[in-house]
């Protein structure tokens with residue numbers, strides 16, 4: 001059909017209009033594609049991984065220095081979309097990555113700055129406290145301060161991308177659940193709880209639900225319950241965006257992240273992998289319990305004592321973890337008309353802009369100019385002697401033998 005949308009038939013269907021799906025819909029629409037984005041909840045919503053007012057963005061990247069190139073483009077695209085919609089989505093506060101001198105958070109962050117020639121300063125815990133008095137880190141710890149770090153406003157980013165996509169003709173359907181997709185000769189059929197559609201290409205960006213829609217991700221993208229706290233600071237002047245850089249800290253209690261006061265009258269923070277609870281995204285415990293709050297308060301009382309006033313809010317959210325905590329972004333090994341992105345493991349939102357661009361590349365051309373070699377599905381596959389000839393067998397995530405009250409999700413490993 002020439003011109004306008006073909007009834008029930010699209011160039012690309014995007015399943016899941018959260019962080020990644022909203023950006024993907026926009027970058028496809030910008031290339032003149034007829035896009036249908038299908039979202040099972042509202043737009044935006046608080047049932048997945050992209051709610052809670054703020055998400056850290058930082059250039060220094062202790063998880064692996066090869067993220068830095070992608071981040072430069074991600075920053076560029078965030079600035080572009082915020083200018084397009086006329087709303088600030090990116091706030092620069094500086095970012096702190098801190099821990100003991102040999103810790104992978106501090107040292108990895110420092111390595112990434114040196115490798116990519118990023119402006120940065122190294123401060124001791126004592127120096128950091130003099131500069132930013134909200135911080136009370138052990139004086140002998142080290143902090144990498146990178147001036148371009150800050151935060152994004154995730155719900156507004158999603159709304160912005162969706163509205164910009166709609167302005168270019170994309171169709172976005174909220175409260176419509178994709179039940180299945182069926183590969184066709186030269187396309188896909190998608191059945192939802194409301195209708196059936198066809199498209200040339202399918203992009204699956206269903207976050208914690210990816211495993212249920214993609215057999216190839218089953219057991220490889222594991223949802224995990226998280227909890228966040230917002231506490232009213234007793235010294236509000238120490239916790240403003242201009243006096244309090246976002247942080248990633250490795251301390252003896254674990255790895256934590258946090259933000260200045262924004263959107264809620266409280267200092268926000270959380271612990272990576274919280275209680276290490278693998279979960280089913282439809283059955284996740286969304287209540288916050290006393291023990292969840294206690295764990296978070298104990299941390300804040302020790303390292304941010306002036307941030308520890310009354311509780312303002314407590315929320316749950318979901319990570320979707322891979323074994324190595326790097327993303328999974330690829331085309332389907334059997335159906336090249338299908339591609340998917342599972343970029344979480346607790347650090348994916350800052351990349352949503354560039355992941356949208358990558359998914360548009362993969363849907364349009366099957367390849368992308370961006371280096372996604374770190375994220376290919378292939379890395380989880382190994383040839384096993386017992387595997388059928390010519391077939392790839394899935395590696396199972398290593399189990400940890402330590403006794404715990406919850407199944408354990410392993411933390412990121414240092415890259416050096």
Ligand SMILES: Cc1cc2nc3c(=O)[nH]c(=O)nc-3n(C[C@H](O)[C@H](O)[C@H](O)COP(=O)(O)OP(=O)(O)OC[C@H]3O[C@@H](n4cnc5c(N)ncnc54)[C@H](O)[C@@H]3O)c2cc1C
Pocket residue numbers: 015016017018019020021038039040041047048049050054055056057176177178179205206207208209210226227228257270317318319341342343344345346347348349350351
């Ligand atoms: C507590 C917490 C803190 C975090 N902090 C940071 C941070 O500071 N910085 C950072 O960069 N990252 C952070 N992350 C990670 C980041 O938020 C995620 O990587 C990112 O939000 C994932 O986006 P997504 O699009 O994959 O998932 P989502 O945004 O959850 O989108 C998936 C969408 O698919 C929809 N969907 C699922 N199944 C279906 C279906 N069958 N039919 C239709 N729709 C469907 C869902 O409803 C959802 O809207 C954090 C995550 C959490 C949970």
